[in-house]
Amino acid sequence: MLKMENxxxxxxxVYKISKRHxxxxxxxxxxxKLLDIGCGEKPLQNMFAPYVTEHIGLDHQDSLHxxxxxxIFGSAYEIPKENEYFDTILCTAxxxxxxxxxxxxxxxxxxxxxxxxxxxxxxxxxxxxxxxxDFYRYTKYGLKYLFEKNGFDILELxxxxxxWVTFGQELVYYLWRFRRGRVRSKIIPLLGGVxxxxxxxxxxxxxAESFTWMYxxxxxxx
Numbered sequence: 001m002l003k004m005e006n007x008x009x010x011x012x013x014v015y016k017i018s019k020r021h022x023x024x025x026x027x028x029x030x031x032x033k034l035l036d037i038g039c040g041e042k043p044l045q046n047m048f049a050p051y052v053t054e055h056i057g058l059d060h061q062d063s064l065h066x067x068x069x070x071x072i073f074g075s076a077y078e079i080p081k082e083n084e085y086f087d088t089i090l091c092t093a094x095x096x097x098x099x100x101x102x103x104x105x106x107x108x109x110x111x112x113x114x115x116x117x118x119x120x121x122x123x124x125x126x127x128x129x130x131x132x133x134d135f136y137r138y139t140k141y142g143l144k145y146l147f148e149k150n151g152f153d154i155l156e157l158x159x160x161x162x163x164w165v166t167f168g169q170e171l172v173y174y175l176w177r178f179r180r181g182r183v184r185s186k187i188i189p190l191l192g193g194v195x196x197x198x199x200x201x202x203x204x205x206x207x208a209e210s211f212t213w214m215y216x217x218x219x220x221x222x
Contacts (some may be wrong), residue, residue: 004195008192009189010172010189010192012193013199014165014169023213029198030052031088033053033056035053035089035108036091039069040063060073076107077100079108084116089116091108096106118219118221119216119218120143120216121160121215122217123137124213125212126170127170144157152222153222158215160213162203162207162211164200166211168199169213172196176188
């Protein structure tokens with residue numbers, strides 16, 4: 001059911017959808033020691049807490065996010081842990097910000113135990129963000145290639161939306177640029193909420209997945 005508690009946020013819809021899918025993945029796949037690559041403020045810690053024994057956040061010193069919740073500093077290319085240390089890896093909306101995704105996935109495989117699980121979200125259609133560190137967008141075929149090349153079996157590769165969510169959400173981001181002045185600052189968030197609600201309903205009716213904004217990847221180390 002559609003909840004409206006964040007109705008006036010410019011991106012409540014994509015957060016709602018991604019959270020729902022990540023919650024299901026956490027319940028079904030996550031266990032043991034979890035490494036959260038590019039953890040930022042660790043917004044998913046409470047979601048994964050019932051299923052893992054540790055939630056270790058990794059980020060780099062130059063991160064744009066607060067470092068208060070970072071447990072270990074390093075990079076996706078050089079994780080300061082020994083081989084086969086973690087049971088689960090979580091990496092959400094980070095891969096597009098890495099110059100060498102192939103190297104990052106290989107490093108994730110190194111620190112993951114055999115049979116361990118990697119859970120990633122990766123964008124397909126999305127605007128530039130966190131510039132200038134925004135390098136790539138990924139098709140489902142590219143993701144399958146990257147993960148299988150680096151020692152993973154794909155368990156799930158799922159489009160998180162169709163055309164309407166992608167179009168509606170990007171339209172709201174575009175309109176948000178004009179949210180200046182007393183009238184606009186009230187009208188645009190309201191309009192944005194209506195657009196996102198309508199996009200949610202239309203996406204249920206017609207889920208054209210080739211226009212997804214984001215993919216969910218769940219993979220197991222061979």
